[in-house]
Amino acid sequence: MAFAITVFVVALALIASERxxxxxxxxxxxxxxxxxxxxxxxxxxxxxxxNTIGLLVGMMLMVRVTETTGVYTWLAIRAGQISGGRPLPxxxxxAVITAVLSAFLDNVTTILLVVPITFLxxxxxxxxxxxxxxxEIIASNIGGTATLIGDPPNxxxxxxxxxxxxxxxxxxxxxxxxxxxxxxxxxxxxxxxRLQILPAARERVAALDAGKSIEDPAEARRTVPILVxxxxxxxxxxxxxxEPATVALAGAAVMLLVSRQSLHDSIxxxxxxxxxxxxxxFVMVGALEHTxxxxxVAHGIANVTGGERVPELLGILWTSAIGxxxxxxxPFTAAMIPVVDSLGNDPAYWWALALGACFGGNATIVAAACxxxxxxxxxxxxxxxxxxxxxxxxxxxxxxSLLLATAYVLVRxx
Numbered sequence: 001m002a003f004a005i006t007v008f009v010v011a012l013a014l015i016a017s018e019r020x021x022x023x024x025x026x027x028x029x030x031x032x033x034x035x036x037x038x039x040x041x042x043x044x045x046x047x048x049x050x051n052t053i054g055l056l057v058g059m060m061l062m063v064r065v066t067e068t069t070g071v072y073t074w075l076a077i078r079a080g081q082i083s084g085g086r087p088l089p090x091x092x093x094x095a096v097i098t099a100v101l102s103a104f105l106d107n108v109t110t111i112l113l114v115v116p117i118t119f120l121x122x123x124x125x126x127x128x129x130x131x132x133x134x135x136e137i138i139a140s141n142i143g144g145t146a147t148l149i150g151d152p153p154n155x156x157x158x159x160x161x162x163x164x165x166x167x168x169x170x171x172x173x174x175x176x177x178x179x180x181x182x183x184x185x186x187x188x189x190x191x192x193x194r195l196q197i198l199p200a201a202r203e204r205v206a207a208l209d210a211g212k213s214i215e216d217p218a219e220a221r222r223t224v225p226i227l228v229x230x231x232x233x234x235x236x237x238x239x240x241x242x243e244p245a246t247v248a249l250a251g252a253a254v255m256l257l258v259s260r261q262s263l264h265d266s267i268x269x270x271x272x273x274x275x276x277x278x279x280x281x282f283v284m285v286g287a288l289e290h291t292x293x294x295x296x297v298a299h300g301i302a303n304v305t306g307g308e309r310v311p312e313l314l315g316i317l318w319t320s321a322i323g324x325x326x327x328x329x330x331p332f333t334a335a336m337i338p339v340v341d342s343l344g345n346d347p348a349y350w351w352a353l354a355l356g357a358c359f360g361g362n363a364t365i366v367a368a369a370c371x372x373x374x375x376x377x378x379x380x381x382x383x384x385x386x387x388x389x390x391x392x393x394x395x396x397x398x399x400x401s402l403l404l405a406t407a408y409v410l411v412r413x414x
Contacts, residue, residue, distance in 0.1 A: 001291035004038045008284050012326070015366065015387055022366075022387075023273045026280025033287040047286020048279050049330055051245040052108065052152065052369050056278075057270060058248025059112040062230065064269035065259050066223050067116055070215035076120035077210040085125060085202030087195040088188060091135060094118065095184045098136045099143025103176075105234045106244060107144035107151055107370040111136065115377050124208070126201045130383050131191035134390060137374050138362050138397050139184060144370075145358035146176040149238065152369065153324075153333035153357035157350050160337050165238075171351045175408040179359070179401045186400065190393060219260060226255045274376030281366065285331045294335035297323060310414050312343055313352045317409060320356025321402050325363025325395075333357045348413035355409070359401040365390040 011029040015022045034044050066072070083089040094114065101110040114136055122129035144150030148158045148168040157163065188195075214220055230251030233240070237247050256266060288294050297319070305311035316336070323332040333353065340349045361368030365375050365387050375385045 001293050001296075003036055004033055004284075004287040004291045005293055007032050007038075008288060008327075011284060012366075021273075023277040023280070026277045026284065028280075030280040030283035033284060039283070039287040039290045043290055044283045044286060047289070047331075048282045049152075049369075051243050052330070053275055053278065054243075054245025055106070055108055055248045056112070056275060056369070056373060058245065058250075058252040059109050060270045061252040061266055062223075062227050062248070062255050063112050063116060065255050065261055065266055066220070066227050068216065068261060069220035069223065070213045071220050071224055072117050073120050073213035074210050076117050076124060077205065077208050077213055079117070080121050080124055080205040081208070081210070085197050085205050087192065087197055090121075090125075091132070091188045091191075091195070092184065094132060095135055095139040095180070098139045099176075099180055102140040102143035102370075103146040103150045103173075105231060106149060107140040107368070108373055109231075109234065109244070109248070110140050110144075111370040111374045112377075115374050119377075119381050119383075124201070124205050125197050127197060128194055128383070129381075130378065130385055130389075131187075131194050133374055133378055133383075133385065134393050135184065135187050135191070137371050137390075138187065138394065139180065140370050141358060141361040141368055142176055142179050142183065142401065145355065146173040149234070151354075151358045151361070152330045153361075154354050156330070156333050156337065157354055160341070161347075161350055163347065163350060167347075168354075171347075171412075172354060175355065175405055178408070179404050182404060183397050183400055187393065187397065190396075222258045222260075223255050226251055226258070271373070271376045271380065273379075274372055277376070278369065278372055281328060281372075282331070285327050288327070289331055289335055294323070294327070294332060295339070297335075299339055309346070310410070313348060313409050313413060314406060316340060316343075316349055316352040317356040317405060318402065320353050321360030321363070321398065324357045324360030325367045325398065328366065329357040329361045329368055348409070351413070352409055355405045356402070359398055359405060362394045362401065363391075363398040364394060367394075 007029050011025050014020050014025045033039050034041060079093060083093055098110055098114050115133055118132045118136060119129050122132060146169060148154050148165045154168060230247060233247050234244065237244060256263060305315045320336055336353055340353050343349055365371050365385060378385045
C-alpha cells in the first residue's frame with residue numbers, strides 16, 4: 001500500500017510540475033506498480049476502464065472524419081454570428097449547450113464534440129480558446145451530474161442500486177441548475193479580461209458565409225447522419241443493453257465504411273497520448289484500490305462520523321469530492337459504493353456520493369475522463385492546458401459547487 005501511494009503521489013507531483021510529459025509519467029508509474037508486484041498483470045488489465053477507452057476511440061474517429069467535411073467550421077461560424085461576437089452571450093451559449101448535452105449523452109462524448117468547434121470559433125474571433133474550453137469542461141461535469149447517464153459515477157451508482165433515471169433527475173437536476181447559474185457567471189468574470197473581442201473580429205465573423213465552409217458536401221451527407229444517429233442511440237443505449245463504448249465504436253465502424261477518406265489518416269488522428277495517459281492512470285489507481293488504500297480512506301468516513309446521519313451525508317459528499325479530485329472519480333466512486341452501502345439503506349447517501357464524485361471531477365485536470373480528453377485535444381491544437389493552470393479555476397469552481405451542494409443536502413435530506 002505504501003509503495004502504491006508513493007508512486008501515485010510522486011506521479012501526481014510530476015504531472016503538476018509540468019516538467020515531464022504526463023503520459024510518460026503515467027506509463028512509468030503504471031510500469032513500476034506492476035513490476036513491483038503491487039498489482040499483477042491481470043489485475044492491471046482489469047483496472048483499465050475499457051468502456052471509457054472505447055468510447056473515446058469511437059468518438060475521436062467520428063469527430064475526425066466529420067471534421068474534414070467542414071461541418072464544425074459551419075457550426076463555429078453560426079455560433080459566433082448568433083452570439084453577435086459578444087463574450088457573455090458566447091460563454092452562456094457554449095456552457096448551456098455543453099451542460100445539456102452532457103446530461104443526456106455523457107460528458108466525454110460532449111467534450112469531444114464541442115471542443116473542436118470551440119477552437120475554430122476562438123480562431124475566428126481571435127481569442128485564446130483555453131478559457132472557453134475550461135468553462136466547457138466545468139459545465140460538462142456539472143451538467144453530467146443531473147442524470148443517470150451523464151457522468152460515469154452515476155452509471156456506477158445506478159448499476160449497484162437500481163435507482164431510476166427519473167430518480168436521478170428529480171434529486172440531482174435542481175442543484176445542478178443552481179450550481180450552473182452561480183458558477184458559469186463566476187467563470188465569465190474570472191476570464192473576462194481574456195475574452196475581449198475586437199469590433200473588427202465581430203464584423204469579420206458576421207460577414208462570413210457559413211455555407212462556404214462546407215468543404216465536402218458529399219462526404220458530409222455520408223457521415224454526419226451517422227454521427228447524429230449515434231448520438232440518438234446514446235439516449236436509449238441502456239434499454240438496448242448496449243454500453244456507450246459499443247455505440248461509439250459501432251458508429252465509428254459504419255462511418256469508416258461509408259467514408260472515402262484514408263483509413264490511415266483517420267486512425268492516426270486518434271489522441272493516442274490521451275488514451276495511454278488514461279491507461280497508465282487507471283493502472284496506478286487500480287494499485288491503490290487493490291492494496292486497500294482507497295478503501296481505507298473511504299472507511300474513515302464511518303469512523304469519523306460515529307454513525308450520525310447528517311455527518312455521514314456530508315462526509316460522503318466531501319470525501320468523494322476530495323478523493324475524486326486527487327484520483328479519478330470513476331475508480332474512487334467504485335471504492336466508495338460498498339462503504340456507502342454498508343452505512344444503511346438511505347437513498348440520500350447515494351445522492352451525496354453522486355454530487356461529491358461528479359462535482360469533484362472539476363477540481364483537477366486528471367479528475368475526470370472528459371478533462372483529460374479536452375486537455376489532450378488542447379495540447380494537440382497548440383493551446384496546452386497545464387495542471388496548475390486548470391487548478392486555478394477548477395478548484396474554486398469545485399469549492400463553490402460543494403458549498404451549494406452542502407446547503408442543498410442539509411435542506412433536502414437532513
